[in-house]
Amino acid sequence: MRFLSCCRFKRTDKMKKSSLKTSKSSIQEIKGTKKYDDGDALSTISRSVSMNAGGKQRIIAEDVIKHGVRPPAEIFTFRELANATENFNPELLVGEGGFGRVYKGYLKKTNQVVAVKQLDRNGVQGNREFLAEVLTLSMVHHPNLVNLIGYCADGRQRILVYEYMHNGSLEDHLLDLPPNKKPLDWHTRMQIARGAAQGLEYLHDTAHPPIIFRDFKASNILLDENFNPKLSDFGLAKLGPTGEQDHVSTRVMGTYGYCAPEYAQTGQLTTKSDVYSFGVVLLEIITGRRVIDNTKPPEEENLVDWAKPLFKDRGKFTLMADPLLKGKYPVKGLYQALAVAAMCLQEEASTRPLIGDVVTALEYLAITTDEVTSETDTGDK
Known part of the structure; x- marks a missing residue:
């Protein structure tokens, strides 16, 4: 079974105008219904992340949803994470890899220090890795796996928010x-x-x-x-x-x-x-x-x-x-x-x-x- 599978996907004009940031309100709307389940929320995440990606880059989450995954705890706006990292202040940079940069951040509303990973917006592969990470860490939970707190998918932004690990790597x-x-x-x-x-x-x-x-x-x-x-x-x-x-x-x-x-x-x-x-x-x-x-x-x-x-x-x-x-x-x-x-x-x-x-x-x-x-x-x- 492939974790990341691609298929052809024809976007309508309505879809083209949709913003990824609507995923937050969509999930809140789903949660308000009696029929809400984690599969619905994760399917919404998959659709919202895929919408701006183009036909061949669309990633399907149905196979993963079958196995009882649950969505990440929080969906952030870009503004929230910009504030948390002081506009991605270089002085707060704690790591940099092939997929993007990691900043130390602080979430005021939860009084929580976090690691904010901003993926490279120019990387074609980045969209796939982003969704793979969200889906995988929604499926698995163990003391020796990092905890995904949430994500941001506003426009072209792909940002992941993790628990902060004080001693680095x-x-x-x-x-x-x-x-x-x-x-x-x-x-x-x-x-x-x-x-x-x-x-x-x-x-x-x-x-x-x-x-x-x-x-x-x-x-x-x-x-x-x-x-x-x-x-x-x-x-x-x-x-x-x-x-x-x-x-x-x-x-x-x-x-x-x-x-x-x-x-x-x-x-x-x-x-x-x-x-x-x-x-x-x-x-x-x-x-x-x-x-x-x-x-x-x-x-x-x-x-x-x-x-x-x-x-x-x-x-x-x-x-x-x-x-x-x-x-x-x-x-x-x-x-x-x-x-x-x-x-x-x-x-x-x-x-x-x-x-x-x-x-x-x-x-x-x-x-x-x-x-x-x-x-x-x-x-x-």
């Missing part, structure tokens, strides 16, 4: 740290890995139909004030195979270095593709190295290629630990974490573990490392 605390920034300790790293894996487990095993995240990477793992991780950026999410299917075929998208070999080569996508990407991120968590780093010697530029021969020599495992840890990690825990990463990074998708098995292994590591690490620290003092 995993990338901010793991890769290319400035000298004055404290690195993550081993136990926190394992807790982050476990939580991120639990988010994927929910998408793969609990969501119906299953959802393939498709762009799992350090910058898409956000951290709250207690460093609890939440997966974010569902613009590339895809409904997984159902029935007798064992994969879905799709255009290859994602981030270079994180994509599974079979997906990059054939476009055949499965939940095991996410498992491979998780293995890459786990290796980054352990080593503190980027998946692709052109500042390294040629033989070390690609993290996975550098690690594979080291996986075969137990005597070299400690060479793979992040130097910023300064030896403060349980050796047995390091070995086990590297074993999990190596299994996730198997070339053949069928030989990779299920994400549920990965969660089980990481739960053990996250629980037991506290005691072992404290013993190591005591020995150093």
